[in-house]
Amino acid sequence: MLKLICTAILAVINLISFSQKPLQGKTLLAIFAHPDDESTVGPVLAKYAAEGADIYIVVATDGRYGVNTHSTIPAGDTLAAVRYKEMYCAAEKLGVHSPIMIGTHDQLNMREGKVGETLKRIRDTVIYLFNTINPDVVITWGGAAWTMHPDHQLVGDIVTDIFASRQWPKHPKLYYPEIPTGTLPAEGPNFVTVDQSYLTVAISLSSEDLSKAKMAWSCHQSQYIPSDIEYMRKAVWHGDKPISYFRPFVSTGKMQYSLFDDGAGKK
Secondary structure, three states, rough: OOOHHHHHHHHHHHEEEEHHHOOOOOEEEEEEEEOHHHHHHHHHHHHHHHHHOOOEEEEEEEEOOOOOOOOOOOOOHHHHHHHHHHHHHHHHOOOOOOEEEEEOOOHHHHHOOOHHHHHHHHHHHHHHHHHHHHHOOOEOOOOOOOOHHHHHHHHHHHHHHHHHHHOOOOOOOEEEEOOOOOOOOOOOOOOOOHHHHHHHHHHOOOOOHHHHHHHHHHOOOOOOOOHHHHHHHHHOOOOOOOEEEEEEEOOOOOOOOOOOOOOOOOO
């Protein structure tokens, strides 16, 4: 009888272990400027969601000024409402939590003369999310942010400033998605790239990751036609073994007393 009980217990333990996903209990917070910005890391979000991580996407603006020639939707509240629905669709296809929409206007309300209020609203929201979601990993725009869009750059700067402002409970890691210099086709797209020596995180992607990401990207019909999506997808994630590259926000944690030494110099 004892042997049977032990065998049953081991079977249950093995079943639990088998069903446990590798990233269960981990949390990733991705913070971007516009609905559709998440497409730049879509395959990675889909990959980690499938591996059990809790993925949250935060979008600073409502995309109301993102008018495109293929779409007949005018700028303003109507387009903002459409882009909200598109963002929820994309999150569902990626297998992540429903998006957190901060709801400011494109250009961070500069047209309305309220940029200061808007930056504070974004900052307060991000601080709140750092405290409540308590992420293990944070992703945001860095540097030129692929397209040098000022919304991208300002949102990335806010997130970076908040990240560096204190020691957060889980000591999360911060990463910026980047494209290695020399990897884009000669005919474009005209994205800003980063020397590969700075891109010390390389995430291998599966065909399933790319398929989910493409379905999510296709939700943003007000912004892209299928040929645009396929063109950019092949430009960024190409070859037999596609990879997403990230540049980490790095601090060695070691004090140095000159801009030129490695920490050995004296104060």
